[in-house]
Amino acid sequence: MQRIINNCDEVVEDMLKGFERCHHDLIRVDENNPRVVISKEATKKRKVGIVTGGGSGHKPAFIGYCGKNMVDAVAVGEIFSSPTAKSFYDAFCAVDQGMGVACLYGNYAGDNMNVKMAMELAEDDDIVVKTVVANDDVASADKADRTKRRGVAGEIFMWKVGGAKAAMGASLDEVIAAAQKAIDHTRSVGVGLSPCTIPANGKPNFTIEEGTMEFGIGHHGEPGIKVEKLGTAKEMAKEMTRLVIEDKPFKAGSEVAVLVSGLGATPVMEQYIFFEEVAKLLEEQGICIYKSYVGNYFTSLEMNGVTLTIMELDEELKECVDMEVETMGMTQLARR
Amino acid sequence: MQRIINNCDEVVEDMLKGFERCHHDLIRVDENNPRVVISKEATKKRKVGIVTGGGSGHKPAFIGYCGKNMVDAVAVGEIFSSPTAKSFYDAFCAVDQGMGVACLYGNYAGDNMNVKMAMELAEDDDIVVKTVVANDDVASADKADRTKRRGVAGEIFMWKVGGAKAAMGASLDEVIAAAQKAIDHTRSVGVGLSPCTIPANGKPNFTIEEGTMEFGIGHHGEPGIKVEKLGTAKEMAKEMTRLVIEDKPFKAGSEVAVLVSGLGATPVMEQYIFFEEVAKLLEEQGICIYKSYVGNYFTSLEMNGVTLTIMELDEELKECVDMEVETMGMTQLARR
Amino acid sequence: METLRNQGNAGIVLQVIDAIHEQASYLSEIDGATGDGDHGINMNKGFMMAKERIEPSDSFAEALKILGRTLVMDIGGSMGPIYGTMFSKLSRVLKKAEPITKEAFLEALENAVQGLMDLAGAKVGDKTLVDTIYPACQAYQAAMKQDAEFSQCLREMAKGAEAGKESTKDLVAKIGRAARLGERSRGHLDAGATSCWIILTTMANAMLAQLQSRE
Amino acid sequence: METLRNQGNAGIVLQVIDAIHEQASYLSEIDGATGDGDHGINMNKGFMMAKERIEPSDSFAEALKILGRTLVMDIGGSMGPIYGTMFSKLSRVLKKAEPITKEAFLEALENAVQGLMDLAGAKVGDKTLVDTIYPACQAYQAAMKQDAEFSQCLREMAKGAEAGKESTKDLVAKIGRAARLGERSRGHLDAGATSCWIILTTMANAMLAQLQSRE
């Protein structure tokens, strides 16, 4: 295991120290809970608080989206493991200013449970918390079972929209409605080309044979829909784009935001090659790309692979997507 | 070779198409030379043009630093191979507005030669081109032979400073002086944990054995100073920081900018762990970190490893570092 | 009638904690076959953290509450809230009972199973700890229906847990990391089912030793 | 006195191009042993691009100029400017010569070697194409000093190129990708030295066939 770490059981602690030191202008770590990262903008003006959380190893997700006009506080878990209920609860407390908290997170058993318990704690304190649970990964369950689908890179759009809405001064219900709309309008799928290794384990939990790829793989190596011969970027894009388009369905004439993310070890060059193929297919279908993101936006340690996320836009979502944002994972000047 | 590509001989072409499509608000590709990327801001106001160029496979470098207040045009080479003289020349032509062009590039045989030939062509057109050649990699030659050292991630600081200076309306000589100061104040070193594969070759050009690391490796796999047992992040940081500090030398009381970059396949988590160790060492030495960058800023395809770059700051450099910038690889709001 | 003193019986919970601590590497080994090999580490971390917070003089219910709360608040993952809920629910029913009767313990057990299943969303047959606790609870219920003594009910519960744990060997995982393996998960015990069996049998034995008979 | 017609002798350059084209995979194979295995591909790309731009009716100097310019402008890497400079320098001296004398060719050759070495910064012994062209030029010079005929000078040049190329086998690479291997680069030919030998021998042979004798 070729790794730049000190102690495989303390990678999250060690990483958080470096993260706080590097981004002290954007965020701080909660004084009483080292597993909660709080935006320095969180309470600069009175607004709905935006909270998320999840396991570590997906950088920039989740802490990398904490900052101006996006997420206000993040509960940080172990590698690929949900944060504690207390961390979610402390995150709620840190950002509640009486307007309530929108907890925007991904659909994983552990996160669902820990958020649920944290909400019970918050209720005792009269903090109003409402949730949106991202379920954009079309490969993780049939459309009929949409509520079982897990959340993947589409969460970034959910945070961007929810964060922007809150920054605009919207009420909790408005923020929740916008974030829910964002994720309802979003579909994702991923492909894995090689596995990754949780430092404390020392070896990969699964393998992907050379020359094959796992179509529909999850962010923690959850099984995909099928293992196939590794094709060209064009072939990969075709199958992934088709799955995503048909599921929603995205229709000719609609405007979309596209996000292509590498899973960690995929050269960014390849991500642009893949994106180009996706964009050509969308163009053919009459779907218009309003804005696109390509890069390592939501990773799985050093997994090799790529994810595709598409969100259908309306005027409200466009305004949110375009808003200025400043986080480690995404910084955007106000659209000219 | 697990890759998301169409044709291993056309990865650069294919990537550029996706890059242009994704970032059409920031850059365009030269109509007459598909290997020149030009910032949409390049000629919005009259200023010195900033040009760079180099082989592909280092994304975000080089095209990822093309945009507002940084690089105006980039000559794009094949994977790990210098761009043509014509591309450098076309880049000069694209951004010259009569105030001259600062060509800020890295010290590699091919780039030196192609820039030199391009400058001869530009001379015939009365375009004044001056150069700064980055040589921040302390591992690539002894200090006595500083001019033989290659340029690595320190180039980013050189572009940031040169680009900011030009945006402030400085003359060519002022831009060159500032960029030269930036690189003279900068030192870097890299460590490799695993090799990478040029797509057209299909297999790595070199190997790094499991459990070892190559100290001082170059961005194209150039041999390092030594191969050692892979230590902890702390040990790695100690040796790298020492080498860099002593070479300059950086002294107690000085303010610095620090840039830690992964080489492609290194999880960003590990980069923060490494950064924290570096920062602690600098603190111990009384060196004060003014600003830090951690992420995949200058990569080598899917190489595993990390580079450390430190630049000593004065008021002029700080002002340049703090300036608003908008590129694919680095976007910063104006410092509050 | 057999009953259990609530007061001063934190020792039962401490024994459960010790059992998990002792079996930690065995649990990780099992998890290694189909998961990521850290179940023992995860469990041990939370249980040992609770150990420091429990006083031997605490009541059984109080100790259960501390363990449950520690797991919920400080462990995270799935195990934190699942086992945390289980122990918290046990505690909530038992806290007013003194002494604890077999009826009170059944109510507590049913509450724990229900709370845990509601929270986890796992069903019998998914190859999780539910496959241990659900049949364990059913075996206890069945014994109660036949008017068995508290001690007999506890023995049946332990047997039910054991059978349930063993049943996971032939199941295909539908939930958690082991689901990755599909058919290949068959033939291996489930780690959570095994830790749950250790918890329930240790608890049953420790309770048996403390049962008091009175008319 | 032997001389070479400049007019209409583009064929010499075309033969050089064809030789590189034919030996492309051999060159890549050599590069594969110590470098990244693409030297033949790189060379072939540039040379074939030039071929399309050269008219058979062009002069020798004109064809050299087109080849040189194509390599410089359109190939990039190190080979583009290095070989580009070599051919451009040859052309620049030869363009006013009609016919081309052995003296003119020496001047052209010296210019090419000097220009190439200035640009590349490589010295004899670094295990590059300099190890071929430098001794080739010296051999030509030596023959001239002994009043040899043009044809003899060219033959000596080819011999010098061959010996130089072979000398790279025992050298340790100091420049380029092969430097990565250090001592392990010893025992292998250098790819650039080999392509340079192909170029110089093919050129010598093609020139020999076109030499004209007159008093």
Ligand SMILES: Nc1ncnc2c1ncn2[C@@H]1O[C@H](COP(=O)(O)OP(=O)(O)O)[C@@H](O)[C@H]1O
């Ligand atoms: N949703 C769930 N409901 C019930 N049990 C679960 C669930 N998810 C996982 N488990 C149990 O968790 C066990 C693994 O726990 P552990 O190894 O500690 O966590 P992780 O899988 O995060 O490494 C499995 O053996 C299974 O019994």
Ligand SMILES: Nc1ncnc2c1ncn2[C@@H]1O[C@H](COP(=O)(O)OP(=O)(O)O)[C@@H](O)[C@H]1O
């Ligand atoms: N600075 C240099 N000066 C002279 N020759 C060089 C230099 N760098 C490399 N070479 C030559 O280039 C050859 C390799 O060329 P090629 O394979 O086409 O390029 P690359 O090394 O970029 O793949 C080497 O065998 C060597 O002869």
Ligand SMILES: [Mg+2]
């Ligand atoms: Mg596990």
Ligand SMILES: [Mg+2]
């Ligand atoms: Mg685990």
Ligand SMILES: [Mg+2]
């Ligand atoms: Mg080569």
Ligand SMILES: [Mg+2]
């Ligand atoms: Mg090459």
